[in-house]
Amino acid sequence: MSASNAAHSSAETLVPPLTKAELDALADELVQDTAPRLFAVVQSYEPEGGGTGEADAWVAAWGLAFDGHAEIVSPGGGxxxxxxxxxxxxxxFDRGTDLSGRVVWVDRSRSDAA
Structure with a gap:
């Protein structure tokens, strides 16, 4: 028996094939453990010094936070x-003294309850 055949034979005996249910559970665990966190970049307008206009806020972009970086896209894709x-x-996303940006994390428990 060659070395490659022996290695292949021992690998087959050490690692039994996964059932569909086991593979589904493994995939689910992998996804849950590695999923990025979802956030929004919210811009808010607050007139400085009592200027004209009412305060307002809107989602300027959505993002996915990964380990070490984040990907961000505006709702329109621009x-x-x-x-x-x-x-x-x-x-x-900060623009001057009366337009500011901030990160708001999506609360997954709220979206799961809907």
Missing amino acids: VRMRVGSLDWAVRR
């Missing part, structure tokens, strides 16, 4: 960016 830190992304 803005796409990959950033190393969320602080940098927020600064991209």
Whole structure:
């Protein structure tokens, strides 16, 4: 018996094939453990010094936070960016003294309950 045949034979005896249910459970666990966190970049307008207009807020972009970076896209698709830190992304949505950006994390328990 060759070395490759021996290795192949011992691997078959050590690792039994997964059943469909086991594979489904493994895939589910993998997805739950590695899923990125969903967030929104919210821009808010607050007139400085009592200026005219009412305060307002809107979702300027949606993002997925991975280990080490985040992917961000505007609702219309016109803005796409990959950033190393969320602080940098927020600064991209700040506009002067009365328009600011901030990250709001999506609460998965609220969306699961709906």
